[in-house]
Amino acid sequence: MAPIRFGVIGSGWRAEFFVRVARLLPERFTCVGVVTRSAERGQQVEREWSVPTVRTAAALDRPDFVVVATPWPVTPEATAELVSRGVPVLAETPPAPDADGLRALWQQVGDSGLVQVAEHSPFMPAHAARIAAVEDGIIGTPTSVQISSTHLYHAVGLVRRLLRVGFDEVSVRAVTTTAPLLDPVARDGFTGAIEPRDAWNILATLDFGDGRSALYDFTDNQWHNPLRTNRIVVRGSHGEIVDDAVTRWVDERTVLTSTFNRRVSGLEQNLDGFDLEHISLDGRVRYRNEFHGARLADDDLAVAGLMAATAAWVRDEGPAPYPLADGCQDHLLGLAIEEAARTGEPVRTVVEPWGR
Numbered sequence: 001m002a003p004i005r006f007g008v009i010g011s012g013w014r015a016e017f018f019v020r021v022a023r024l025l026p027e028r029f030t031c032v033g034v035v036t037r038s039a040e041r042g043q044q045v046e047r048e049w050s051v052p053t054v055r056t057a058a059a060l061d062r063p064d065f066v067v068v069a070t071p072w073p074v075t076p077e078a079t080a081e082l083v084s085r086g087v088p089v090l091a092e093t094p095p096a097p098d099a100d101g102l103r104a105l106w107q108q109v110g111d112s113g114l115v116q117v118a119e120h121s122p123f124m125p126a127h128a129a130r131i132a133a134v135e136d137g138i139i140g141t142p143t144s145v146q147i148s149s150t151h152l153y154h155a156v157g158l159v160r161r162l163l164r165v166g167f168d169e170v171s172v173r174a175v176t177t178t179a180p181l182l183d184p185v186a187r188d189g190f191t192g193a194i195e196p197r198d199a200w201n202i203l204a205t206l207d208f209g210d211g212r213s214a215l216y217d218f219t220d221n222q223w224h225n226p227l228r229t230n231r232i233v234v235r236g237s238h239g240e241i242v243d244d245a246v247t248r249w250v251d252e253r254t255v256l257t258s259t260f261n262r263r264v265s266g267l268e269q270n271l272d273g274f275d276l277e278h279i280s281l282d283g284r285v286r287y288r289n290e291f292h293g294a295r296l297a298d299d300d301l302a303v304a305g306l307m308a309a310t311a312a313w314v315r316d317e318g319p320a321p322y323p324l325a326d327g328c329q330d331h332l333l334g335l336a337i338e339e340a341a342r343t344g345e346p347v348r349t350v351v352e353p354w355g356r
Contacts, residue, residue: 006090034051116324117327
């Protein structure tokens with residue numbers, strides 16, 4: 001089958017992830033062009049990313065879908081323009097800046113069925129393996145998630161997927177604290193810092209009702225700071241997952257603990273090149289790298305998986321990968337976390353138009 005053709009609106013840091021995946025997987029994806037506001041930026045992108053650029057979305061060469069990776073205020077406008085022309089959209093997170101923007105965007109394009117959101121967290125290999133295990137019922141009915149790894153809508157999206165919650169009312173409480181923390185690494189690499197600085201932390205609880213809850217714990221720059229490791233706990237009626245360990249009830253006299261295992265090539269005397277092959281649990285593969293050979297980092301694998309799922313959706317060969325309604329709900333709850341942390345007061349969301 002011919003590679004899926006996609007365009008990108010925007011030329012920032014996140015836009016490059018999609019272009020890079022296409023460059024590394026040319027048999028699967030073709031980037032037909034990147035829309036930049038100026039010819040000068042376009043020349044820079046063409047030189048550095050090796051893709052053509054245009055000034056308007058209409059000038060893209062027959063894309064099967066378009067990734068909107070623009071600043072938050074621009075995303076709804078770009079998304080609505082593409083939908084008006086019948087073009088499927090994969091909009092970067094969040095799809096609109098604030099709650100009113102989400103409602104306005106939904107009113108414009110919600111019924112079109114043409115908009116997906118580029119929430120890639122559930123496509124991360126380790127998370128995909130955990131989701132598969134939870135959906136198999138290994139820990140029974142999932143009841144709570146504790147997550148400390150990524151921020152706001154990304155974390156919420158993963159929580160909602162693991163708990164299988166929809167769009168009901170949610171009660172949110174949060175506190176913000178500040179404490180000294182050394183920050184040795186930022187997005188651009190090692191900082192050279194040798195003294196701690198004040199770093200904020202948000203600790204929030206989300207009550208989804210029916211006994212389902214989440215604990216959100218995020219520290220400033222946690223994406224890059226190696227002094228704050230990733231943690232996730234998924235608790236269920238018959239066991240729990242703690243990072244890579246799974247403890248569960250088997251029968252009236254047996255409780256077992258086992259671990260997710262990553263099969264990676266290219267270590268020591270293995271000459272096949274460094275790459276993730278699969279993640280297994282108890283001898284059963286829970287995640288298989290369908291892009292084996294491209295040697296992608298986990299974040300790139302998540303982007304590639306999202307793009308492949310979008311391609312299948314566009315071709316009517318698979319379900320919608322991440323519908324706009326879910327992206328709106330994720331950001332709504334992320335905004336509620338921020339509001340509760342800022343005010344110190346509980347916040348309760350209501351059922352929004354995309355959840356009705």
